[in-house]
Amino acid sequence: MTRAIRRIAPPVQRAAWLTLGILALGLGGLGVALPVLPTTPFVLLAAFAFGKSAPGLQQRLERSALFGSAIADWRVNGAIAPRFKLLAVAMMAGVFALSLVLAVPLVVLAVQFVCMAAAAAFILSRPETGRPSPWRDRPCLEACPAPGASAGHLPSPSDQGEFRNAAKRF
Structure with a gap:
């Protein structure tokens, strides 16, 4: 079975x-x-x-x-273009304004506000198109596998040195 x-x-x-x-x-x-x-x-x-x-x-x-x-x-x-950021936040504000006009219950408005505020904060925190995320530039920890290595293979110090030298050439 x-x-x-x-x-x-x-x-x-x-x-x-x-x-x-x-x-x-x-x-x-x-x-x-x-x-x-x-x-x-x-x-x-x-x-x-x-x-x-x-x-x-x-x-x-x-x-x-x-x-x-x-x-x-x-x-x-991890980028969102500025026009899409603006559009997303504007649409959230518009929906919230419509909810106010339609006299939606206060509890629903509170939940809606919290959810939309969290979504807007996430959207606005993303880098814009063409700008790399600051999280991508953080140095790799010692246990981080080298690019192209399998997850079970940890790079040796010489592997890491070769990667750093290759990165400097670019």
């Missing part, structure tokens, strides 16, 4: 990731046309989900003219 479940689980998981990717990409596509729906988070989620289920779709999404640059900026720098 356990072996049968193990054989079934990976295809079921792939189907679940594929379904999530398709739904996220659909919502991201709608976000292109609808200003109240964010595009980038859904596209990033779709790329992640396709990576777990259909790598070909992930690569196609990463090469697309419409979404490829946002995915690349996020992967390389």
Whole structure:
């Protein structure tokens, strides 16, 4: 019975990731046309989900003219373009203002405010496009594997020296 479940689980998981990717990409596509729906988070989620289920779709999404640059900026720098930051924060403020106008209960407003403030703080803390994240420049700890090394292989001091010398040349 356990072996049968193990054989079934990976295809079921792939189907679940594929379904999530398709739904996220659909919502991201709608976000292109609808200003109240964010595009980038859904596209990033779709790329992640396709990576777990259909790598070909992930690569196609990463090469697309419409979404490829946002995915690349996020992967390389954890970056969000300034116009998307502004749009996201403006949309959150607009939704909160609409909630005030519609006289939403105070408890709902409080939860909404906390969630939106946390989301806005995260968005605004991300580096802008083309600027590397300060977290990427931190020195590697001694137990950190060298680039290209497997997780089980710790680099020797000579490996680290070669990496540092190569990095200086660039």
